[in-house]
Amino acid sequence: MPLRLINRLIAAVLLVSLVALSGCSTPFGKSEYADDPLYGLGYTDGCGTGTGFNPADRSTVIRDPEDWSKSKAYRAGWKKGFNACRPSSGGNSSAYPADAQGRRNGPSGY
Numbered sequence: 001m002p003l004r005l006i007n008r009l010i011a012a013v014l015l016v017s018l019v020a021l022s023g024c025s026t027p028f029g030k031s032e033y034a035d036d037p038l039y040g041l042g043y044t045d046g047c048g049t050g051t052g053f054n055p056a057d058r059s060t061v062i063r064d065p066e067d068w069s070k071s072k073a074y075r076a077g078w079k080k081g082f083n084a085c086r087p088s089s090g091g092n093s094s095a096y097p098a099d100a101q102g103r104r105n106g107p108s109g110y
Contacts, residue, residue, distance in 0.1 A: 031080065033073035042067065042077025049078075050086030 033039040041064070048062040067074040 031076055033076045036071075036073035038067055038071045038074040039077035042071070042074035042079075043081035043084075044077075046078035046081030046083075047085035048081075050082040050084065053082075053086060 031039060045062045045064065049060065052060050054060045063078060064074070068078065
């Protein structure tokens with residue numbers, strides 16, 4: 001292959017990688033809970049759920065029930081991670097876990 005073609009191929013791969021990674025956000029954004037370790041854990045669990053969530057299969061929800069029920073930081077991180085990592089639902093609320101629906105702001109509210 002000519003060197004020019006290889007350089008263009010490398011540039012294209014880098015561009016695609018950067019675009020793909022731009023959808024990822026840091027779990028420690030501007031949350032009041034960002035310094036709480038449970039926020040980071042919640043973000044990781046929420047992101048894991050968001051990337052593989054199937055509304056018809058509850059086993060795709062990754063969440064620590066005790067932390068979810070007791071920690072606002074965990075819930076805030078989980079919701080932030082879920083929303084950051086899930087594919088767009090087009091406003092379809094059935095795309096959220098059932099126990100995250102019906103809150104003031106859907107899964108991102110309390």
